[in-house]
Amino acid sequence: MRVTRPDTAIARTSAPTAQVDAAPVVRMTGGTAELGGRPVLRGVDLKVFPGEVVALLGANGSGKSTAVRTLVGLVPLTGGRIELFGTPHGRFKDWARIGYVPQRTTAAAGVPASVREVVASGRLDRRRMFRLGRADRTAVDEALAAVGMLDRAGDGIAHLSGGQQQRVLIARALARRPDLLIMDEPMAGVDLASQEVLAETLRRQKQEGRAVLLVLHELGPLEPLIDRAVVLRDGCVCHDGVPPEALGQHALPGHDHVHPHADDHAHATPGLLT
Amino acid sequence: MSLLQYDFMQRALLAALLVGMTAPAVGVYLVQRRQAFMGDGIGHIALTGVGLGLLLDRSPVLLAVLTAAAGAVVIELVREHSKVSGDLALSVMFYGGIAGGVMLASQSEGNSNLDAYLFGQLTSVAPEDIQVIVILAIAVLAVTIGLRRPLFTVCQDEEFARVTGLPVRALNLLIAVTAAVTVTVAMRVVGLLLVSALMVVPVAIAQQLTRTFAVTMATAIAVGVAVSVSGTTLTYYVDAPPGATIVLIAIALFVLVGLLTAPLNLRRAARRAAAVSSAEVDVDVAATVGAQRRDASTGSSGTMSGTSPAPTAVEEEPR
Known part of the structure; x- marks a missing residue:
């Protein structure tokens, strides 16, 4: 279907x-x-079009994560x-135009690394492997500030909470100033402050006319920021349009319901994620 | 100093210095990738090269470099292609390396002794070896320090590195070959069976004290030089095998640093726990005052600054 x-x-x-x-x-x-x-x-x-925030939804095993992994060549x-x-x-x-936030439970590896070191690694690409100049440092600072981690730049990444580590991974992708930001389940296990950082990131990308594709298990509090939802089931697209209704988070306080509805789709897809 | 009067001791100390620098410089990337065992495996495979050298009466160091490099490339390709059954294939290779080395050496003429290669022997650092060792050590340091940014990126998060467009496979192969070269450089001083220890233990010591990768690497190199030079010096006065001496000094240092930093870490953990409970309050505030979420979140990151909250379930929403 x-x-x-x-x-x-x-x-x-x-x-x-x-x-x-x-x-x-x-x-x-x-x-x-x-x-x-x-x-x-x-x-x-x-x-995905420029300036668009697209959510890729679906149950476990529906192929949503694999879909973005094919896009980035993994x-x-x-x-x-x-x-x-x-x-x-x-x-x-x-x-260099693509920023990728992989699905991770931790950003730490076997050796200590500081927040700044991890975010700075996002500046590298095939042409820029050796030295990082002033422009790179500015981009790293901006990305750290955007996720509210500038004051933690010198801290070891292993000492951060799960949500803070997720923010570092987002900053690592933002440091590339990507025209397309791809995020794989960025909401998994993050705290409220990190959710807000994520929402702000989506807003800013959109304002700058850059695109975002994010894999989500459910829309949750990000719902008002999503322009379009693509729902996968068993490896097929079963919905592509306005975010499907009735995903359980609409009753949250502070949720303002401003997105336009396309009624033809909204009612045709109940219980898509179950 | 009297020990510097002897040429063999000068060579041994120079070799120890270079090994102390290069082994942790490569080891830090292996540990970062959680492949501390790699150096061990490459050492096993290098033994076949040594055996081949003894059998053919050619330079064992040169043949060990070539064999170890070839083995390291195969290890890397196995790792890349089979994430699941890779460790079994690698074990088979490692055992094959040792068995092959022992077999080849036993077939060689004369009374060749593998012990010097297995456990290190200072007098075995020949004048012609020292040139090779110096050149190889410079190459290893040039790669590990010169390419530290891309190597850090690949070892920190290989999938992310792929998406950045970095030549990930080339960098992985470079690490593998560099590790192989380091193993053979270190072979004369600590021996093939203990070479991995000098790659890993200084890093393990350093990371008890550090928070950033750059400082960890620098500290590990300093520790590597300290233990290998002091261990080598000690064996001049005491009749002990250099490899074992160096590694035991390193492990003693590891335990010592662990004991000294334990109270510090306990205090840090306590502070972290305190920070988490205050963060919990912040999150509660944020949850109730939905409209002012932005302010609450800035407040919560403010409270956490300067302390190190541990990753706990308290702060996080259930999935």
Whole structure:
């Protein structure tokens, strides 16, 4: 069951900066992939436009995490095609434009590392491997400030809470000043302050006309910031449009219900995540 | 100093100095990747090269470098391709390395003694060896210090590094080959069976004291030089094998530092617990005052600054 989104929905649901005819930053067409011989993606179509915040939803094992991992090249496609910023995946070299926040329970490795060291590692790419200049330091400071961790820059990462470590991983991606920010389950096990940092990050990316694709288990408090939701079930897209209703978090205090509804989809997809 | 009168002792001390620098410089990346065992495995494989050298009557050091480098590349490829069954394949390789070395050495003519290579022997550092050791050590330090940023990135989070567009496989192979070179450099001083200890133990000592990667690396190198030079010096006065002496000094230091920092860590943990309980209050505030969430969160990060809250379930929402 695949719901094809009418093109008008883009204009209705995305930020004012996005244009209907803007080229998508991500375009996956008929993407298939397998893990250990088991098909996980079975013909996924996915587009993300500039200035758009897209949530990739689905139950455990629906393939949502695998879908973003194919986009960033960590899982190979077995069929279909991916274009990033209009370039076929195989020829795409401009990884500096993509910020990736992997799904992690910890940001720490076997040796101590400071918050700043980890975030600074986000500045590297194929062309910039050796020295980090003043511009790099500024970008790192900005990213640290954006997640509220500038005053912890010199601290060891292993001493931070889970939510704070998640914020460091977000800062590491933001330090690239990415045109496309891809986050894999950034809400998993984070505290309230980190949720707020995440929401602020989404707002800012959107304001600057940059795109965000985030894998979420449920929309939760981020719901008002999501322009479009793509729901996967058994490796297929079963919904692509406004965020599906009735995900349980709407009753939260402080939740203002401002996003526009496209009624044709909202009621067609009850209980998608169960 | 009287011990510097002897050429062999000068060479031994120079070799010890270089080994003390290079082994932790590579080891820090292996430990960061949680592959402390890698040096051990490469050492086992290098033994086959030594055996080959003895059998063919060629330089055992050169053949050990080549064999160890080839083995390290294979180890790296096995690691990359089979995340699950990799350790079994690696164990087989490691045992094969030792068995092959012993077998080849036993077939060689003359009374070749593997002990010098297995456990280190200062008098075995020949004048022609020292040139090779100096060149290899400079190469190792150039790689581990010059490429520290990309190597740090790859060893900290390999998947993230892939997405940055860094040449991850090339960097991984570089670490593997550099580790292999280091093993053979260190072989004469500490021996193949203990070489891994000099890669890992100084890092283990350093990270009890440090918070950043750069300082950990510098401290580990300093500790490596201190233990290998002092251990080598000691064996001039006491009749003891250098490898074992160096490693035992390093482990004694590890325990000593652990005992000295224990009260400090306990105090830090107590402070952390205090910070967590105050953070808990902040989160409660934030939860109730939904509209003022932003202020509450700034407040909570303010309270936590200067202390180190441990990762606890208290602060986190249930999944």
